[in-house]
Amino acid sequence: MQTLTRTRQHIRELAQANAFEELTHFIDSLEAQWLQAAPGECPAYLDAAKGHMLIDWETQIGKDLTAVLQAWIDACPNAYHPHVAMAFHAFDRATHIRSFAVAPEVTEDRWLGAAQACEVAAAHLLQAMNLSPRPVAAAICMIKICAHFDEPGWLSELFKGQPARWRPADQAEAQVRQEAAEHLHRYGLQVLAELPQALPALLPARDVHEFERPQDYWLLRAMAGFPNAYEAMQTYTAYLRPRWGGSYEEIDGLASGRLTDGWSEAHRNGLRWVILDDQFDLPESDEHDRIADWQAVFQDWxxxxxxxxxxxxxxxxxxxxxxxxxxxxxxxxxxxxxxxxxxxxxxxxxxxxxxxxxxxxxxxxxxxxxxxxxxxxxxxxxxxxxxxxxxxxxxxxxxxxxxxxxxxxxxxxxxxxxxxxxxxxxxxxxxxxxxxxxxxxxxxxxxxxxxxxxxxxxxxxxxxxxxxxxxxxxxxxxxxxxxxxxxxxxxxxxxxxxxxxxxxSKYNIARDRMSSGEDLSDPVARVEVWGQLLEALGDERIDGHVNLHLGILLRRYGEPVDHEQGLAYLYTVFDHAHDWVAARACAEIGLAWMEGQGAPRKNRFAAMQWVSRAMQIKPDSEQIQEIAWCIFNSHNRLLSFLTGITAFLFKGKFSRGELPPAALTR
Structure with missing residues (x-):
């Protein structure tokens, strides 16, 4: 850490002083040390080559790094490492543009923005490969692009001997293209204006299978340039995990394969470490079988x-x-x-x-x-x-x-x-x-x-x-x-x-106002609370509570046109995972049917069904008991009995979803 800390400080000082030629010589010297070291024994080089050390991330942002990298490229146009650093930076920004949501939730503009950031990265990497006889770090960055996203289509065309033409933006609508470009601009990046039309001379032709998995090609290029490129193998291995479509067997096979000939078993186990790292999870104290399994894992390792x-x-x-x-x-x-x-x-x-x-x-x-x-x-x-x-x-x-x-x-x-x-x-x-x-x-x-x-x-x-x-x-x-x-x-x-x-907090303020006795029939007060609740939506921890209170507010205090919307909010949470939310929603739906306020009509039978479900879910709630007493006329036993009989005899017909499900499963 002391070595890495000193390296980080020195690199940042050189960047702040715009001493770009000295910065180039320093990282070139780290690369020379790396190429002479045993596998994985010079981590400072690749950390430096990625460029993130150039700024102080506690006071600066990605856009600042883009500006520093461009100044470095302008000052040293024939240097290899400025282009490598810009490529790593563009790839990293691509991951942020895509966002860390699951794939189906990523919007089209984010997919396009990420792809265009990868195009920027790939163009810089090709340029870098023209400037170094052993562009190993550039090949490592290509592995990341291809495995994490995909190789740009135009780069695949160049390897097939075709003109570079295919771009993801060509398939997108104008609005999506504009939004994608804005994602890049946020980081100071520009959509690639012109596509490279030639491959670096040092790159050999590809085998057929390497078009399907271009990261295989780039791994071989990295290992050909430096057989001890532990970081290349480590990068490739990370994308063999099951979450990326690989398997632990593939990881073990790679660690045992020909690319690690001459490596120590400790270095091979360093690649296999991804398996343990990926599975690490602490069992609870009463999960005796899992505890025994993990004890065996620790003993083995x-x-x-x-x-x-x-x-x-x-x-x-x-x-x-x-x-x-x-x-x-x-x-x-x-x-x-x-x-x-x-x-x-x-x-x-x-x-x-x-x-x-x-x-x-x-x-x-x-x-x-x-x-x-x-x-x-x-x-x-x-x-x-x-x-x-x-x-x-x-x-x-x-x-x-x-x-x-x-x-x-x-x-x-x-x-x-x-x-x-x-x-x-x-x-x-x-x-x-x-x-x-x-x-x-x-x-x-x-x-x-x-x-x-x-x-x-x-x-x-x-x-x-x-x-x-x-x-x-x-x-x-x-x-x-x-x-x-x-x-x-x-x-x-x-x-x-x-x-x-x-x-x-916005929800808490609205909830407190609703329980304070404030006159919410006043349109001004009601609209204020309504707005506070709407602003509180979007946090999955409280969305159920917010929808419940929106339902109560609109059904009880809203204009007649609001009542149905209020009941609709309540129907969305009657089976919520939180017992209090679900029970209170059922009770409020019962009130809606008893009063005919939001419900299609007054119907005591439907009201009884809903409040009975509420009592099943939360029998100890005083609020729900009060609503139940109101619906069942529980202040008088005889009247309660007659109310139930009458409600059953005149219950009428109901549409699907108007009554609660027959079975309560929680």
Missing amino acids: SQRELRPLERATLLAREAAFRRYSLSDNAGAMALFSASVEHYPDQSWVGDIGEPFWSLAYLAVNQLAPDPQQTFKTVIERLCDTPNYAAACALRAAGHQFGLWGFERSGELADQWLATAAKRQSGRDGYGFDVLDVPLMLWGANLHPVAYFLYQRFAELELPNAPAALYDLHRGWLHDTPEQYLDEHKADYWLKRAAQMGCKV
């Missing part, structure tokens, strides 16, 4: 020849397993310490989530002694990486309160808080977010520490931090001490969260 990187990562993963699945806290801490000791380059496992989450849980809750200050060391190492925000938050807490061996310093705490907020921006949901840190500290009864982080992150306008403070001051966190309960502060942070766009 512990006896294999491994590089230091895989050996240390294995120790860290087994430590997390021991903590989570076996509750062996002392054993887990011992393995964590061994992992830190053996991890190369003063670094540690950078996966967001486990195993760092388990180490943090052990240390924060003081479940095992840490005489080697393993937790502090790991925090410091992860803070040296560019993306681990949670480690920065823990370091800030350590400095503010003098915890875990960190010196007490408000200035350093402020520095790491700002860094944590910057690193977290736009990266929620990957396993160990910044706001998971105060939540963990709160659970460990470190209330002042947790409150400090919540409050400071809210002041730094970190999304969801104000909403977390609202929950805290309302007493909704576990075992909230009375000193933190404060209705006025809760309301303040709720409004701040809504102003910052938090959908949950």
Whole structure:
């Protein structure tokens, strides 16, 4: 890590000084070291060649990197590495343009934008190949393009000896082309104006099967240029996982095949490591068969020849397993310490989530002694990486309160808080977010520490931090001490969260207004609450609650024209996974049928059917009991009986979907 950190700092300094010739010579020298090294033993080169070290990602964005790369190309037009770096950057932007949604949810303009970014990358790679006798890094980038997306059609045409013509934009409508171009412009990229019409002279012809899997061709080109190109094999192997249409058998076959002749078994196992990495999942403590399976997996891998990187990562993963699945806290801490000791380059496992989450849980809750200050060391190492925000938050807490061996310093705490907020921006949901840190500290009864982080992150306008403070001051966190309960502060942070766009907070404000006794028959008030609920839609955690309240609002307080729409909202959630939502929706549908407000007509039988379903789902709800008493006339036993008989005799006919399903399955 110290080597990589120094390399990153030096590269960034050269870029900031516009010292592009010196930058070229420096990365050329790293390439020379790489070409002389054993497989995988010079990771700094490819990291540098990808170009992401050229800017400070905590203060700059992708558009800034595009500008720096173009300036480098302009300053050194005959240099190989500026084009390689631009290609890696364009490919990386393609993955962001496509988005990380499942394929059916990716829009046409995003597919096209991603394809056009790949065209830009491929054009730069062809240019780079004309500028180097051993363009291995360029071939590695081509592997990524072909395996992750597909090889540009015009490049395939060039290999067939045809003019380069085919472009995905030719098949798209004008609106889609415009939207796709806007995706590229966001990153400072331009749609490729002219297609290359010739291949670099050093590229041999392709075999027939290599047109179907062009990544095979580019892998062979990389290995021909550098037989120890571990990174090329590693890149190719990543796309042999089942999620990409491959198999673990193919990965093992590649690791055992002719391309690894002369490699050590440790390096071959480094390729096979993808199999373990892909399957890693911590079993619950009562899943005895899975626990036994994972114990066998760890035993098997512990006896294999491994590089230091895989050996240390294995120790860290087994430590997390021991903590989570076996509750062996002392054993887990011992393995964590061994992992830190053996991890190369003063670094540690950078996966967001486990195993760092388990180490943090052990240390924060003081479940095992840490005489080697393993937790502090790991925090410091992860803070040296560019993306681990949670480690920065823990370091800030350590400095503010003098915890875990960190010196007490408000200035350093402020520095790491700002860094944590910057690193977290736009990266929620990957396993160990910044706001998971105060939540963990709160659970460990470190209330002042947790409150400090919540409050400071809210002041730094970190999304969801104000909403977390609202929950805290309302007493909704576990075992909230009375000193933190404060209705006025809760309301303040709720409004701040809504102003910052938090959908949950917008829902909470609307819900509170609906339960406050406010006169929502007033059109102005009703429209305001209606708008707040509509703005709250789009968060799957609360969409059911929002639709329920939209239904209640429109059916009870809306104009006659709104009543049917209100009932329609209720029908969408009568079988919601959340019991309270489903039960309340059923009860409200029952009221609609009893009153004839939103329903096709008044019908007591339908009302009874729906409220009975509500009682089955949530029998202990006082709100639902009150609605049931109203519908069944339960204040008088005889009248309730007569009401039921009359409702049955005059129930009439119903269309499909007007009555609840006969069976209740939840």
